[in-house]
Amino acid sequence: MRLKSKKIVHNLQSLANRVQSSNARRLPCKQWVTAFMCGVLLMVSVTSCGVYSFTGAAISPEVKTISIDNFYNDAGNGPPNMSQLFTEEVRDYYQSNTNLALVQENGDLQIEGAITRYEFVPVAPRSSGSNEVADVASLIRLNITVSASYINTYNDEYNFENKSFTFFADFDSERDPSSVEEELISEIFDQIIFDIFTASVANW
Numbered sequence: 712m713r714l715k716s717k718k719i720v721h722n723l724q725s726l727a728n729r730v731q732s733s734n735a736r737r738l739p740c741k742q743w744v745t746a747f748m749c750g751v752l753l754m755v756s757v758t759s760c761g762v763y764s765f766t767g768a769a770i771s772p773e774v775k776t777i778s779i780d781n782f783y784n785d786a787g788n789g790p791p792n793m794s795q796l797f798t799e800e801v802r803d804y805y806q807s808n809t810n811l812a813l814v815q816e817n818g819d820l821q822i823e824g825a826i827t828r829y830e831f832v833p834v835a836p837r838s839s840g841s842n843e844v845a846d847v848a849s850l851i852r853l854n855i856t857v858s859a860s861y862i863n864t865y866n867d868e869y870n871f872e873n874k875s876f877t878f879f880a881d882f883d884s885e886r887d888p889s890s891v892e893e894e895l896i897s898e899i900f901d902q903i904i905f906d907i908f909t910a911s912v913a914n915w
Contacts, residue, residue, distance in 0.1 A: 768809045768912040770820075774865055777811040778818030782857070786829035790892070794826055797857070797900055804904050809912065822911065824859035827875070831888055834881065850881045851888065855899045861911040869914050876910075878902040 779802050784794040801822070806813055811820065833848030856877040862870050880895040882888075 780823035789829035828856035
């Protein structure tokens with residue numbers, strides 16, 4: 712099929728070359744319209760032979776459904792609704808960026824996992840200016856790690872198990888963590904979900 716696709720592309724390129732040399736021999740308008748429409752149909756046929764691409768996803772045509780199990784909070788801390796929020800956002804992202812139907816279980820594609828790390832740590836030490844007073848951190852970093860597993864029941868080439876996805880966000884140490892926690896979680900979740908998506912169906 713790949714060789715056939717290359718031949719079609721070659722034919723389209725030949726057609727374009729004939730268009731460029733049309734100064735020496737011009738065809739009637741109707742013939743050019745016919746040639747253009749044939750080229751479009753050929754390109755459509757090439758697309759239908761392989762995988763489809765939708766906002767970065769590369770998924771085989773036979774794959775129709777996806778199941779995403781609830782992500783659990785194995786980190787031991789964080790907001791009570793954090794795992795539910797992450798699960799819903801993962802499902803929303805796949806539904807928005809593919810045309811796969813979401814099913815409760817046994818999808819053609821299957822994703823599951825857990826939040827394994829949720830931790831505030833000081834970064835960027837700032838000198839206190841005194842030998843008697845310890846240096847203090849000017850920033851606090853929230854680290855979140857998610858362990859995810861992915862199964863493609865039609866093609867196991869890109870399957871992975873318990874793969875870690877980590878991201879972080881910093882904020883000023885003088886701010887109360889509870890006042891920025893929701894915003895930081897949203898920012899971190901967005902990046903981790905994107906990373907899971909690209910590792911699974913985008914194959915980047």
